[in-house]
Every structure is written in structure tokens, then in C-alpha cells.
Amino acid sequence: MVEVLIKPMHAIFFNEKFIDGALIGGASLDANVFADILDIYRRLKEK
Amino acid sequence: MIIANWKANGNEIINNSWCNTFSSLVDNESYKFVGIAPSSLHFHQIKNFFKQTSIQVGFQDIDIDGGSRTGSISVSMASNDGCAFSLAGHSERREIFKDDNALIKEKIEKILDHKMTAVFCIGESFEDYQSENTKDVLKLQILESLPSSLKTNNLIIAYEPVWAIGSGRTPNAKEVNSIHEFIKDVVQSATVNNIEPKVLYGGSVNQANACDFF
Numbered sequence: 001m002v003e004v005l006i007k008p009m010h011a012i013f014f015n016e017k018f019i020d021g022a023l024i025g026g027a028s029l030d031a032n033v034f035a036d037i038l039d040i041y042r043r044l045k046e047k
Numbered sequence: 048m049i050i051a052n053w054k055a056n057g058n059e060i061i062n063n064s065w066c067n068t069f070s071s072l073v074d075n076e077s078y079k080f081v082g083i084a085p086s087s088l089h090f091h092q093i094k095n096f097f098k099q100t101s102i103q104v105g106f107q108d109i110d111i112d113g114g115s116r117t118g119s120i121s122v123s124m125a126s127n128d129g130c131a132f133s134l135a136g137h138s139e140r141r142e143i144f145k146d147d148n149a150l151i152k153e154k155i156e157k158i159l160d161h162k163m164t165a166v167f168c169i170g171e172s173f174e175d176y177q178s179e180n181t182k183d184v185l186k187l188q189i190l191e192s193l194p195s196s197l198k199t200n201n202l203i204i205a206y207e208p209v210w211a212i213g214s215g216r217t218p219n220a221k222e223v224n225s226i227h228e229f230i231k232d233v234v235q236s237a238t239v240n241n242i243e244p245k246v247l248y249g250g251s252v253n254q255a256n257a258c259d260f261f
Contacts, residue, residue, distance in 0.1 A: 016220050017224060018224050018228045018231060019220070020048065020227075021048040022247050023166065023207070023248070024049065024051055024052065024249070025053075026054075028053065029065070031064075031065045031066075034051055034069065035068075035069055041080065042077055042080065
């Protein structure tokens with residue numbers, strides 16, 4: 001089974017210029033984790 | 048953009064709980080950055096729950112045609128029902144269902160023809176990574192699947208480094224950033240209007256090495 005796991009600590013990816021977002025598999029099944037990633041994404045991309 | 052790919056997971060009760068939890072945590076402004084690809088079976092449930100928001104709800108895959116194609120959901124069916132986007136070429140589709148570059152190209156063309164956004168997934172195998180063929184493989188996937196007359200910005204590319212699966216290795220942000228820059232360059236060079244697509248990261252790891260990963 002393939003799982004895609006990006007947890008909030010990995011959202012450092014969004015600091016990078018050419019990374020425009022993420023396609024999230026397994027981790028997105030947890031609404032809390034997904035919301036955390038979204039929050040970090042917004043904070044990093046809008047700064 | 049952050050897209051949730053729920054794969055073959057969920058049921059009405061679990062999905063409803065997810066939606067209630069998520070909506071309690073996220074402000075309205077954040078919704079515009081979100082895409083959700085539930086199972087096709089639950090597309091309407093999720094779409095209806097978020098109908099007052101700017102969340103985009105899409106499909107994980109789509110068939111290129113309708114009619115006598117048992118088990119399929121055609122791109123026009125999806126479009127008529129308000130589908131915002133569809134994935135094409137996800138590594139699991141390539142591996143399990145044998146979607147090849149030619150079929151993926153047809154899917155992308157159909158998705159774009161129906162005014163939806165195509166989320167075109169690419170990624171190299173571990174063998175390709177080991178032999179340092181990453182860029183060659185990605186370039187081939189792009190060139191063989193990208194519509195030759197692409198003129199729309201409704202194309203998002205998702206880079207999944209499939210080599211991370213089971214290898215114990217994980218990409219670092221600099222590596223991914225470099226690959227994303229390369230992907231944008233390839234697409235720009237290959238398109239009439241020098242389109243620079245958004246490129247999403249999809250980091251893959253299997254359950255066996257997840258503990259090490261985190």
C-alpha cells in the first residue's frame with residue numbers, strides 16, 4: 001500500500017520558491033493534520 | 048494549493064465527521080487554497096457540504112469517454128456535475144491500472160477540454176533515481192503526456208518522488224525545489240504560450256518506513 005504522508009513539520013517545503021503547494025494522500029484523512037498543513041502553507045506563502 | 052487525495056477511503060459517517068472538524072478549524076479565506084478529491088462515490092457529499100465555500104472538489108481519476116465503458120465515470124459526467132479538477136497519472140494509477148503516458152495525455156486533454164483543471168502527476172521510480180535518470184524520466188513523462196497545443200493555465204503538475212517508497216530515503220526541500228524548477232522549465236519550453244504551471248509536491252512513503260520518516 002502506498003501512503004502519502006506530509007505532516008506539519010514537513011511544511012517547511014513551502015518555504016521554497018518553486019513549491020506551490022502539495023498533493024496529500026494519507027495525511028489528509030486526518031482533518032486536524034490537513035488543517036495544520038493548510039495553516040502553515042498560508043503563513044509561509046503569504047509572508 | 049493544497050489538495051487532499053482521499054484515495055479509496057471514507058464513508059458517509061467518516062466524511063461528515065471530517066468535514067465538520069475541518070470547517071471548525073479553517074477560516075473562510077483559507078478555503079480558496081483547498082482542493083479535495085474524495086472517492087467518486089462521495090463527490091456529492093463533499094461538494095454539498097462545502098457548497099457555500101470556495102473549496103474545489105474534484106476527482107481522483109477520470110475516463111476519457113462515456114457510453115459502453117462499464118465501471119467508468121466520463122469526463123463529461125464529471126464536468127456536468129460540477130467537478131473542478133481531476134488528477135491524471137497518479138503513480139498508483141500508473142502502477143496498478145497501467146495508465147501509460149499516451150492514455151494520461153488523452154485524459155489531460157479531455158479534462159482541459161471540459162474547462163476543468165488537470166492535476167498531472169509525475170514521478171520517477173527508485174531505479175530511475177538510483178541511475179540518476181530523474182530529470183530524463185520526468186521530462187519524458189511531461190513531453191509524452193502534455194497536450195501539444197496546450198494554451199491554458201488550468202494545468203497543475205504534482206511531483207511525486209516515487210523512489211522514496213520503501214527506499215528509506217526522503218527528499219529534502221532543496222532537492223524538491225530544484226526538481227520543481229526543472230519541471231516548470233520543461234513545461235514552459237514545450238508549450239506555445241510558455242505556460243508556467245503550478246507544481247505541487249507529493250511526498251510518498253510506505254507504512255513500513257513511516258516511523259523512520261517521522
